Amino acid sequence: MDKVILIMKQHFSGFNFAKFKWSSLLLLPLLLVFGSLSAATLNVYTYSSFTSDWGPGPKLKKVFEEQCACQLNYISSDDGVSLLNRLRLEGKNTQADVVVGLDDALMTEARSLGLVQPHNLALADLKLKSELNWQAADFVPFDLGYFAFVYDTEKTQPVVSMAELLKSDARIIYQDPRTSTPGQGLLIWMQAIYGDKADLAWQKMRQRTVTVTKGWSEAYNLFLQGEADYVLSYSSSPAYHLIAEKSDRYAAALFSEGHARQVEVAALVYSSKQLELGKQFLTFLLSEEAQKIIAVNNWMLPAREGVELPKAFSQLIQPKAIGFTPEEIHQNRQAWIRQWRSAVSR
Amino acid sequence: MLKSLSFKNLSCSNLALGLLLTLLLGSSGLALLALTGWQTAPEVQLWQDLWFWRVLKFTLWQALLSSFISVLLALPLARALVMDARLPAKAAFLRWCLLCFVMPSLILITGLVVMFGFSGWLTPFLNLVFGDGWSLYGLTGILLAHVFLNLPLAIRVLTSQWDSIPSSVWKMAAQLHLTGWQRFLLVEWPALRSVLPALLGFIFLLCFNSFAVVLALGGGPAATTLEVAIFQALKYNFNPSEALFLAVTQLLVAGSCFWLFSRWGKLEWLAPASAGQTWRPQTNRLTLWLGRFFYLFIALYLTLPVLGLLPTAVSKGLAGLPWLKLFKASGWSLLFALTASLLAVFMALQLSWVSSNQQQKNGLTRLVPVAALHHLIIPGMVLSVGLYIFFMPLINWMDWGWLAIIWLNTLIALPFAFSQLKPAVFSYQANYQRLAASLGLPFGVYWWRVVLPYLKPALQRVAAISLVLTLGDFAIFGIFGQPEYTTLPWLIYELAGSYQLAAAALASLWLLGLAFIGLILLERKSDVKC
Numbered sequence: 001m002d003k004v005i006l007i008m009k010q011h012f013s014g015f016n017f018a019k020f021k022w023s024s025l026l027l028l029p030l031l032l033v034f035g036s037l038s039a040a041t042l043n044v045y046t047y048s049s050f051t052s053d054w055g056p057g058p059k060l061k062k063v064f065e066e067q068c069a070c071q072l073n074y075i076s077s078d079d080g081v082s083l084l085n086r087l088r089l090e091g092k093n094t095q096a097d098v099v100v101g102l103d104d105a106l107m108t109e110a111r112s113l114g115l116v117q118p119h120n121l122a123l124a125d126l127k128l129k130s131e132l133n134w135q136a137a138d139f140v141p142f143d144l145g146y147f148a149f150v151y152d153t154e155k156t157q158p159v160v161s162m163a164e165l166l167k168s169d170a171r172i173i174y175q176d177p178r179t180s181t182p183g184q185g186l187l188i189w190m191q192a193i194y195g196d197k198a199d200l201a202w203q204k205m206r207q208r209t210v211t212v213t214k215g216w217s218e219a220y221n222l223f224l225q226g227e228a229d230y231v232l233s234y235s236s237s238p239a240y241h242l243i244a245e246k247s248d249r250y251a252a253a254l255f256s257e258g259h260a261r262q263v264e265v266a267a268l269v270y271s272s273k274q275l276e277l278g279k280q281f282l283t284f285l286l287s288e289e290a291q292k293i294i295a296v297n298n299w300m301l302p303a304r305e306g307v308e309l310p311k312a313f314s315q316l317i318q319p320k321a322i323g324f325t326p327e328e329i330h331q332n333r334q335a336w337i338r339q340w341r342s343a344v345s346r
Numbered sequence: 347m348l349k350s351l352s353f354k355n356l357s358c359s360n361l362a363l364g365l366l367l368t369l370l371l372g373s374s375g376l377a378l379l380a381l382t383g384w385q386t387a388p389e390v391q392l393w394q395d396l397w398f399w400r401v402l403k404f405t406l407w408q409a410l411l412s413s414f415i416s417v418l419l420a421l422p423l424a425r426a427l428v429m430d431a432r433l434p435a436k437a438a439f440l441r442w443c444l445l446c447f448v449m450p451s452l453i454l455i456t457g458l459v460v461m462f463g464f465s466g467w468l469t470p471f472l473n474l475v476f477g478d479g480w481s482l483y484g485l486t487g488i489l490l491a492h493v494f495l496n497l498p499l500a501i502r503v504l505t506s507q508w509d510s511i512p513s514s515v516w517k518m519a520a521q522l523h524l525t526g527w528q529r530f531l532l533v534e535w536p537a538l539r540s541v542l543p544a545l546l547g548f549i550f551l552l553c554f555n556s557f558a559v560v561l562a563l564g565g566g567p568a569a570t571t572l573e574v575a576i577f578q579a580l581k582y583n584f585n586p587s588e589a590l591f592l593a594v595t596q597l598l599v600a601g602s603c604f605w606l607f608s609r610w611g612k613l614e615w616l617a618p619a620s621a622g623q624t625w626r627p628q629t630n631r632l633t634l635w636l637g638r639f640f641y642l643f644i645a646l647y648l649t650l651p652v653l654g655l656l657p658t659a660v661s662k663g664l665a666g667l668p669w670l671k672l673f674k675a676s677g678w679s680l681l682f683a684l685t686a687s688l689l690a691v692f693m694a695l696q697l698s699w700v701s702s703n704q705q706q707k708n709g710l711t712r713l714v715p716v717a718a719l720h721h722l723i724i725p726g727m728v729l730s731v732g733l734y735i736f737f738m739p740l741i742n743w744m745d746w747g748w749l750a751i752i753w754l755n756t757l758i759a760l761p762f763a764f765s766q767l768k769p770a771v772f773s774y775q776a777n778y779q780r781l782a783a784s785l786g787l788p789f790g791v792y793w794w795r796v797v798l799p800y801l802k803p804a805l806q807r808v809a810a811i812s813l814v815l816t817l818g819d820f821a822i823f824g825i826f827g828q829p830e831y832t833t834l835p836w837l838i839y840e841l842a843g844s845y846q847l848a849a850a851a852l853a854s855l856w857l858l859g860l861a862f863i864g865l866i867l868l869e870r871k872s873d874v875k876c
Contacts, residue, residue, distance in 0.1 A: 077829075085584045086744075093742045176566065178582035211483050212566030214843065221845045227464045337583065342397040344567045345404075 041071040042277045045096040045269075047083055048076040049217060049298075056297035063293070064284050070277055079215050080106065080181035080264075087115050087269070097272040098281055100142070103181050104263040105188060107139050108330035116267040119282055126286045127305045131321075132263065139265040142285045143300035145234035146259040146319040147185040148252035156229045158253040162193050165230070165253075166204040173210050173219045174232035177337055180215050181262060186232050187336050188329060189260035192322045198336075202343035209344070235259065235317050240299045242312035251317075258322035264300065363700055363710055366693065370717040373757060374724055377732025381594050386735055388591035402595065405571040408485060408560075409553035412492035413546045419493065420500030423644050425534075426637025427501070428508040429629050433641055440505065443498035445865055446648055448811065449858070450818025451558045452835040454494055456842050456854040457651030458482065458563070460658045462490065463847075467654060483565025491559040494648065496549045501644075503545055503613050504538065511537050513625040520627050529627070540611060547607030555600055555725045558820040562839060572596045573727045577824055586735050593728045601723045652858065658851035667849050668841075672856060675837040679817055680860070682748070682833060686755035687812035691805060693756070694718065694763035695771070702772040718764035721757050730754055730825040747826035754822045759812040766811075770804035810864040817861055834860075 051057035051074045061072045075096070077083040084106050087094060102110055110116055116138045128134045132141055149165065149172070151158055159165045165172075175183035194201040210228045213219040223231035235252045242248060266285055268278045284290055291302040295309055302309070324332075381388070392398045427436055461468050462482045472480040482490070511533060519529045557573045564570060570578070572592055579589040629637075701714040721729070733750065734743065743750070774797065782796050798805070820835045827836060834857045841850035 081582070085581070088584060089738075090742065090744050093744065176582065178578060206568065209566070209568075210481070212568075218843055218845065222464065225465060225845070334583075334585075338395070338397070341567055342395065342400075345397050345400045345570065 040274060040277055041073050042068075042097050042274050042281060043073050043075060043095045044098045044100055044281070045075050045077065045083060045087065045094075046100040047079045049079075050074075050101055051076045054297070056294045059293045059297060060285075060290055063289060064281060067284070068277065068280055072281070079179055081179050081184065084110055084115075088113055092271060094269060094271060096269040097274045098266060098278045099269055100266040100285070102139075102265055102267070103184075104141075104265060104326050105181070105184055105329045105333070107136065107265055108326045109333070110267070111138060112330070115270055117270045117272070119268055119279060121279060121283060126283070128286070128303055129305050132303065136265075139267045140282050140286060141263045141265050141303040143291075143294050143298060143303055144261060144263045145236050145300040146261050146317075146321065147182060147189055147232065148235040148237075148255075148259055148317065148319065149230040150223070150233045150237050150250055150252050151230050152226075153249055153251050155226075158251070160254065161256045162189075162201075163257070165255075166201060166208065168208070170208055170229040171210045171227075172205065172208045172230045172232075173222055173228040174205075174212060175216055175219050176212050176214055177340060180213075181264075182216050182219075182232050182234075183212075184333075185260050185262050187333075187340055188323055191332070191336055192260060192324065193257045199339050199343040202340055206344045212344070234262075234300065235319055236299050236301055236313070239296075239310075239312045239316060242315065243296065243310055248315075254317040254319060259319035260323045261319075261321040263303070359700075360708075360710060363696070363714075366696065367710065367713055367717045370693075370757070370760075371713075371720075373733065373753070374720060374729060376736045377724070377729045380732040380736035381590055381597065381728070383590070384736065385739060386586045386590060388594055389585070389587040390591060392588060392591050398592075401570050401572060401575050401592075402599075404569060405554060405573075406599075408488050408492070408569075408571065409550045409556075411485075412489055412496065412553040413549035415489065416493050416496040416500045416549050417504075417542065417546055419497055419644065420504050421538075422637065423640055424501050424504035424508055426634075426641055427505050429626050430634060430637055430641075431626065433638065439641075439645060440502060442648065443501050445862070446498040447495065447502070448814045448818075448861070448865070449495070450814070450820075450835055450861060451491065451495060451556075452562070452818070452820065452838040452842075453655075453854040453858050453861075454491055454651060455559065455562045456838055456847070456850045457655055458487065458490055458494075459842055460654045460847060460851060461651050462487070481565070483563055484569045487563030487565070488556075488560055488569060491563055492553045492556060494651065495559075496552060497644070498648065499613075500545055500549065503541055507537050507541050508534065509624075516625060516627050526630070526633075541613065544607055544611035544613055547603065547610055548613055551600060551603050551607060554603065555596075555727070557727060557824070558835070558839070561824075562842065572599075573725065573821070576727055576731055577821070580731060580734070580825065586738070589731050590735060593731045596725055597728045600725050600728075604723050655851040655855050655858075658847055659855055660848075662848040667852055671832075671837060672834075672849075672853055675832050675834045675853070676856065676860070678831045679834040679857070682751055682755065682819075683813055683816040686752050686816045687759055687809055689752070689756040690759035690763045690812050690816075691767075691809050694760055694767045694808065695801075695805070697764055698768040698771040699775075702768060702775050715764075719761045722761045726754065726758050726819075727821045727825070729757065730822050734825050743826060744828060747828055748831060750826040751819075751822055754826070755816040755819050758819070758822070759815050762815065763808045763812050766808045767801070767804055770801055774800050813864040814861045817857065817864070 046057065049055050057074055061074070064072055077086050080101050080103055083099065083101055087096065087099060087110070090096075099110075099116070118137045119140060120137075121140065123134060123140075126140065128141065129144075132144070134141055156170070159168055159170070174186055177183035177187040190198050190201055190205075211222070213222070216233070219231050220233060220237075222228060230253070233252070238248075238250050238252055241250045266282055268275065268282070272278055285294075286304050288304065288307055291304045291307045292309070294300065295302050295307065295313070301313070380386075427433060427440075459482065460466060462472065462480075463469065464482075466482070469480060480486075515533055519533050524532065554571075555573060556571065557577065560569065560571045560574045561577065564574065572595060576589050576592045576596065579585045579592060697714050697718045700711050701718075703711070730750070733754070737743070778796070778800065782792065785792075785796075787796065818835060819833070820839070823833050823836055827833065832840070834853060838850050838853045838857065841847075841853060
């Protein structure tokens, strides 16, 4: 003990205390600047409803920043498809470290453009749902949902199939497949049901359509204002009304043909220097806590097995999944969009 | 000494002029080069796509309908304005017309959604009339907006045309006891005939190149115009070669229309309406009252969508509105618009100075009018897409988009600024140049004390209209803009798109206020003239 004091005395003898104070005052702001710089920043590109006040983004940021001694910085685009376009345009100059919110239908395209890099995570440790049968070495899934038409139970007697919907005189709102991932989901769904005859089905859809919106939120808002009988959304959307509004007024229609499934994915951007931090974030996204936040804020189903959810989620419809592999979608996407475009234009 | 100095000045100014001309012609040159397939080949197979022809057909159809409806509605109203001495608030109405014509279209779009949208004020009534089938989105909305924006132009042009018939001619017609129909054929029709083709053509062209209205009110893929299809090909589909093919089509159609229409005559729409009391013949009571009713109807149509913004803006209280976003967007909008319009005015001044200077005619100065005016033929969207694709592999538009926004807005405002400034500069040089030169004033004093005061009214007018034009820009920002510096029109589009109508109405009113300030400057000066 005495020894320590002795060493300290020796150390400080001959030290000019006045000078010390000065220099420390000068250094203080510098230290602060370096301090904040040295706390690493992770730039996450995502879509805007993810980062909005009511979305999962802010809550995830808070929890993650407590664990990582870093700064999480969201940069948002309108929606999933424009997210991909932005990455593609920025090329080598992108600031993105992680991209969150592409989906399985865009995965192959992003990969073939060389926008992402392998995550080197052991998939077995992530406890992913077995129905996903996840193999990808670059993307990890963070939630999933089934596209479905949502209706107002007080006004509408639901149809039980897509065929019946197209035959009915219902008013429908859906999203543009070129900008919005639900719109793209409907494209895949229609192809899966009708194949070669999809253009005829689209022509019938055109006669039922009130409007085609650019994004999901415009469409859903219009529907809630009573402008349509059905809106294209997710099978899990009614959970929002059950939990946040304590209302069972809105429900999703279960179609006998089956429903197209969307898996939302995240990946490390190929030019990122923050690999460790990025990997930590991807692992975090699949943690039980983050999965719960995502489910009750993004209103999607968890990608992880055994996440405990509010009771409302068990009241949702359980659709049968139909669709295509990401590779098939990648190869046909442009042709399908053209077919849709011709069929719905007059 | 003096000689060597002026020679040095001359070569210096030649250098500057050469640089400016290179920039102006180079921008369009590179854009056109991109269109011919310099880097990405245009997707020619689109010729065989039925969709392409449908888009082209719809683009032409809506433009044709818009121009004819605008002119047909304007004819009886303009006549009533001229013949009926007792119509109230004529001068104010004509001024409002000018504001409507240059109004940033996003303001109107919000106004129309408030009035005619899904939960609009007039929608329950319209549902009664149209049997629940009323929808703003689609051709209806496009026509409502296009007629709103262009009817005022037609009214102003036709009113001034009818007004130009001298009292003596009216009196003679009365002395000859011409019937109303004979008078129309012999007196009025000849005055109108000379402007009608150009007027129809000009409105057709404006609607052919319309972007914001169709994007916001088209309601999806069923009602798409070429300009919107270009934007969607690039921004939704990321398909540059398709965008290029559509842009070539747009350029060919719009360019040849412009070339054709400009040969049909020139329109004078900025000329202030005369408030002079000249002799007019009596009109019969029925025509008189029909005219008055029509005046009221059009006045309501032209004001209600804008007036409706005010109660909508304050309907939810002022607390929940995105003030910060609004201020940021206003800042960016003003920064872009002020820089672009100042640049346009400076360049227009220099170019018109050089091109009206009789003493120094050389190859360069002959190029000046071409360089200043040729952007009229190239639609802004085509120019933007061409440059965007040309420079895409070379620079990162995420970093340099702001520069393109300023420069392209300058180019869009330049033809207008040049054609408005040139007569004033020409008359200065013809009348005062020699006199002023004989005073031997220092360069700075000469410009500050002699030239600028003379040109001030013209400069003010040009600056004001350029500012309003660039404030309303939607297409150029659509291609080059980034969410980090969203401008007011795009903020309004986003707010109206997500049905935050109160916030959209507030932002629209705010933009209208900014445009109005610009126009007050304009109208104050031109009133002095009449």
